[in-house]
Amino acid sequence: MAENKHENILRAAQKLFAERGYDGTTVPMIAEEAKVGAGTIYRYFENKQKLVNELFRGSVAQFAATLRDGFPEHKDFRDKFRHVFYRLVRYSREQPEAFRFINATVNAYFLDEQSKSDFEGFMDFIERHLDEGKEAGLLRDLPAQAFIAIVYGTIFHLSRMFEDGTLEPADELLAGIEKSCWDAVSAV
């Protein structure tokens, strides 16, 4: 049983941070969830804050990879938009705890500079993609940030609903919402 304790600890922490927040989660809670001794956590992470930052950066990197993977670089903008939308949704559904954790943690006081700049880099990717569409005259005359608010904000809220069962994810529903988002941002 080649257990990867480092990984187990991160997973356990992610779950608990998503559920209870950073300060509401104790190290022994993480240890129990990860099925390791409390002291073991300190073999892998200098302290709780380093742990949460490493977890954050890892989650953001994974998130970014999900978006970039299979990006239709040479298709038209409509396809790119659809790709990003569905990948965001996919990540929020496949890694609901990671997604929730990232969003709850973005502005947290315990994030270090590295973590903050990693996340900004990720957001820049989305922003650049939207700017491209704007330059092509396909999007409305609004700042890229506004598009992010619409698309990312929508998906963020959607994922909450999927998680607590308020809404059932279904292909048709997602297609409808994707269409809504596109209509919200595309030039008339």
Add this chain to the structure above:
Amino acid sequence: MAENKHENILRAAQKLFAERGYDGTTVPMIAEEAKVGAGTIYRYFENKQKLVNELFRGSVAQFAATLRDGFPEHKDFRDKFRHVFYRLVRYSREQPEAFRFINATVNAYFLDEQSKSDFEGFMDFIERHLDEGKEAGLLRDLPAQAFIAIVYGTIFHLSRMFEDGTLEPADELLAGIEKSCWDAVSAV
């Protein structure tokens, strides 16, 4: 200066909870921010959890009142939508800490049943309003929850950007986003 300590404590707690979260905020921090003794807080609130719940319900009630106030009951649906959109935005801008606090707290493990059901009641108000529009055939064939995700999610993200200065709130911008949201939900 007949200060209202009860009110001061709630305001101080809201500010700190919005900044650092519930568990990251200590009772002495709240006391200092409210300029009262730590013991005084326990004259007004049974304990920290009762305090956060009372604060949550008060914030939600105020939020709901903001939406209901001046609601154009007898105008057409487009006006009602516009009213809700702008009131949401207004609340998020006038009470950014309350708005941030509510959103960060909605699914928190320390909320009691009363608080959860109060918030649901509030969401129901928005949902009923949207259902009305759906029945009138003005909205797309999507569940009301999807519309909430789009409108509320967008505004939530927007308010984050306004708060951290990523985006400047301007009438024109808000009008554009309101239009986007309407286009996202209205039947084609």
Add this chain to the structure above:
Amino acid sequence: MAENKHENILRAAQKLFAERGYDGTTVPMIAEEAKVGAGTIYRYFENKQKLVNELFRGSVAQFAATLRDGFPEHKDFRDKFRHVFYRLVRYSREQPEAFRFINATVNAYFLDEQSKSDFEGFMDFIERHLDEGKEAGLLRDLPAQAFIAIVYGTIFHLSRMFEDGTLEPADELLAGIEKSCWDAVSAV
């Protein structure tokens, strides 16, 4: 009962540090000895290291005061020597824990700069006094440090013996040892 907790904590800490050393003494031990809650210690001292340093400086100051008090400024050197000798002995006997604590702590890794320089200042007082005797040709041609080793070293060891009962302090004995020390340092 106007308890002085600050004082009680220092006294308790001194006793335990003298018996078990700094690292061998736990904060709860100090709390129990001082009959206060463990948390109370942190109302009075920032942390354990600040506590030990404050205690050290206080002990050194008291020690220095004992020496300086009644110093026969205008008598001859032999009287001054006798005064210092007896005051060193008196302090070591009246405050055996303080004396032992000071000597065990002088070179400790946890002493801060302030504490170190305070102790040096104290030693300088003794050194200056000895230099005076040397200049007057009353002492042998040895560095003042050597005299300190002889006098202070002797008294330090003596106090250990008084403490553990190996030797009974008696006026006659002390007079004999004082004579020995004088003979050890005085010019022939």
Add this chain to the structure above:
Amino acid sequence: MAENKHENILRAAQKLFAERGYDGTTVPMIAEEAKVGAGTIYRYFENKQKLVNELFRGSVAQFAATLRDGFPEHKDFRDKFRHVFYRLVRYSREQPEAFRFINATVNAYFLDEQSKSDFEGFMDFIERHLDEGKEAGLLRDLPAQAFIAIVYGTIFHLSRMFEDGTLEPADELLAGIEKSCWDAVSAV
């Protein structure tokens, strides 16, 4: 390199105990200093306390051997005194860590009975030697313990000064101090 790990561990422990004290030194610190795995220490010593006691007894034995070695059994008392004095100084200078460790540990709470009695036996050797001089009428009318305080105390303090550079050891200086000590104890 058939290293003697047992020896290496003791040496490492001695160095660290001398610098930081028993409780301020961790087993992993010793392991690192001794260049062995932490677990290896437990192959050679039952636990940390057994280790420190074994080290103490070894150091005392070595110290005693240094004194006894070359003892001028058949010379006169003055020569014997000189021998003991110089051997004490030599040991303190050649094994400063051992010397410091012994002196810091003599009254420690973690010493077991065996260690305490070993040390007493060592002190008895010095005491007997002094008693002999007393019976011969060469020493003052003071208890042997007082002589020990003077001689041992002086050398102990001296070694501290040599270690921290306050005083430079030089043959002339040592000769002067030996003379001082002899004058302090010898009958007038």
Add this chain to the structure above:
DNA sequence: AATGAATGAGTCTTCATTCAT
């Protein structure tokens, strides 16, 4: 009513010791 000193349960973190490799 208001305070803040006092408390001890509960945090994060360390470290003596064990044990699988």
Add this chain to the structure above:
DNA sequence: GATGAATGAAGACTCATTCAT
């Protein structure tokens, strides 16, 4: 024999809560 990863008991320190003033 040797190692160092793993552990959990224990240490330093914090904080929600109480209570004498």
